[in-house]
Amino acid sequence: MSPLVIIRSERDQMSAVERRIADFILENAQLLRDYSSQQLADALGISQSSVVKFTQKLGFKGYPDLKYSVGEANARADSGDAPQVVASSNGERDESPARNLWRRKSEAEEATRLINLPAAIEKVAQAIECAGRAGKVFIIGLGEDDIHARNFALRLSLLGILTVHNFDTARMTANISAAGQGDVLLVFSEHGNHPALCKISRYFRERRGKVISVTRHTANPLRTLSDLALLVSAYDELPYIQPLLYQSALQHLLDNVFVLLCEAYDDRHAQLVANLDRIQLMLEP
Numbered sequence: 001m002s003p004l005v006i007i008r009s010e011r012d013q014m015s016a017v018e019r020r021i022a023d024f025i026l027e028n029a030q031l032l033r034d035y036s037s038q039q040l041a042d043a044l045g046i047s048q049s050s051v052v053k054f055t056q057k058l059g060f061k062g063y064p065d066l067k068y069s070v071g072e073a074n075a076r077a078d079s080g081d082a083p084q085v086v087a088s089s090n091g092e093r094d095e096s097p098a099r100n101l102w103r104r105k106s107e108a109e110e111a112t113r114l115i116n117l118p119a120a121i122e123k124v125a126q127a128i129e130c131a132g133r134a135g136k137v138f139i140i141g142l143g144e145d146d147i148h149a150r151n152f153a154l155r156l157s158l159l160g161i162l163t164v165h166n167f168d169t170a171r172m173t174a175n176i177s178a179a180g181q182g183d184v185l186l187v188f189s190e191h192g193n194h195p196a197l198c199k200i201s202r203y204f205r206e207r208r209g210k211v212i213s214v215t216r217h218t219a220n221p222l223r224t225l226s227d228l229a230l231l232v233s234a235y236d237e238l239p240y241i242q243p244l245l246y247q248s249a250l251q252h253l254l255d256n257v258f259v260l261l262c263e264a265y266d267d268r269h270a271q272l273v274a275n276l277d278r279i280q281l282m283l284e285p
Contacts, residue, residue, distance in 0.1 A: 003069040004029060006058055009111030009233045012217040020044050021054045023237075025070065032070050037063040101244070104236060108245040109252045111233040115217050116253060124228050125260040127210055129268075131184035132161030138179065138209075139165045140172045140200065141188030144243075148214070148250055149188040155258050160271035169196040176200065181208040189213070190232075190246060192220030201225045214250070230257075 007022045014022060024044060025032060032040075040063075041048040055066040131137045137156055141149030146167040153165035166172040176185070185204040189197050192215035201211045202225060213226035217233040230253055234245035262269045 002073045003058070003060075003066060004073055005107060005110050005114065008107060008235060009114045009217070010058065011235050012233060013219065017046055017050055018054050018057070020046070021051060025066075029070055030074055032067055035067075101241070104241060104245055105248040108234040108249040112217075112231070112249040112253055115231050115233055116256075120228070121230075121253075121256055121260065124212055124230060125257050125264065127184050127212060127228060128156065128161065128186075128257070129261060129265060131182060131210075132156070132159070135162075135180065135183040136178075137161055137163045138172070138176060138183065138185040138204070139163055139188075140167065140169070140185070140197065142167060142169070142194060142197070144247075145188040145190055145214075148247075148254065149186070152186070152254050152258075156261075158272050158275045159261055159268045160275070161268075169200060172200055173203065176204050176207060176209075179204060179207040179209045183207070183209040185209055185211045187211060187213050187222060187226070189215055189220075189222050191216060192218065192222035194222070198222055198225060214254075216246070230254075 004026060007025060011019060011022050021040070021044060024040070028035075035043070037051045038048050041051050051063055055061075055063045058066065060066040060069065128137055137153075139149050139153045139156075141147070149167070150165060153163045156163045164175050166175060179185070183204075185201065187197050187201055192213060198221050201213075201222060204211055205225070205227075210228070211226045212228045212230065213222045214230045215223050215232070217231040223229050223231075232246055232250045232253060234242065234249045236242040236245055262272060
């Protein structure tokens with residue numbers, strides 16, 4: 001696995017000093033071969049030991065091991081894995097915005113895949129399936145988070161899973177009064193620090209239900225309250241690119257859960273086909 005992908009996937013969990021080191025490496029990967037650990041520390045105004053601890057925390061033996069791995073990744077990119085470029089209007093070669101965006105989305109999806117182990121995704125799918133057999137799946141998201149919450153609720157409904165979706169915290173609080181043991185609450189919150197969602201999660205756990213949080217790969221209150229967590233790693237220095245990466249990586253993660261539900265349970269797949277046929281009949285004139 002590319003060390004740059006590993007760094008991106010872990011960035012949201014890093015301390016302020018570690019993020020400075022990570023950002024420097026990501027932005028200057030081609031130049032890292034010319035830097036010793038001391039020179040890198042001097043460039044960032046930190047101690048050499050901080051650089052060494054950073055590399056070891058990522059699983060490398062030391063800074064030389066990290067530098068060698070980054071060099072290998074750059075060499076592979078130069079030999080054919082690098083993003084394609086096109087000729088601009090003035091004749092200069094440059095990476096097109098479209099290809100650059102695809103590349104960044106792919107990196108975000110790969111980083112997200114790294115931090116969500118298959119066993120963790122299977123546990124989420126199993127929890128949803130169990131709730132669908134004997135109870136209900138509650139789903140809530142606020143603002144832009146509701147886009148993914150609403151879409152996922154629809155997909156679960158197509159599988160024959162009873163879902164209670166809401167984007168109003170007061171109504172969801174009332175709905176949860178009917179929750180019980182075995183039910184599941186899916187909470188979509190990018191930053192995981194909305195006070196109302198945290199209170200709803202606590203209330204749901206009091207009802208002996210299971211909370212599944214969907215947040216960024218950061219230490220946040222909602223993730224702490226959850227029984228299971230789906231995590232998204234999507235970082236970019238450009239403010240208009242970062243939300244696009246988050247949405248893309250999150251959708252890919254939810255697609256994995258949905259596909260697992262379809263493929264692991266034959267009756268769910270059959271229910272999906274039947275519901276899609278019914279919907280198609282309704283749309284026909």
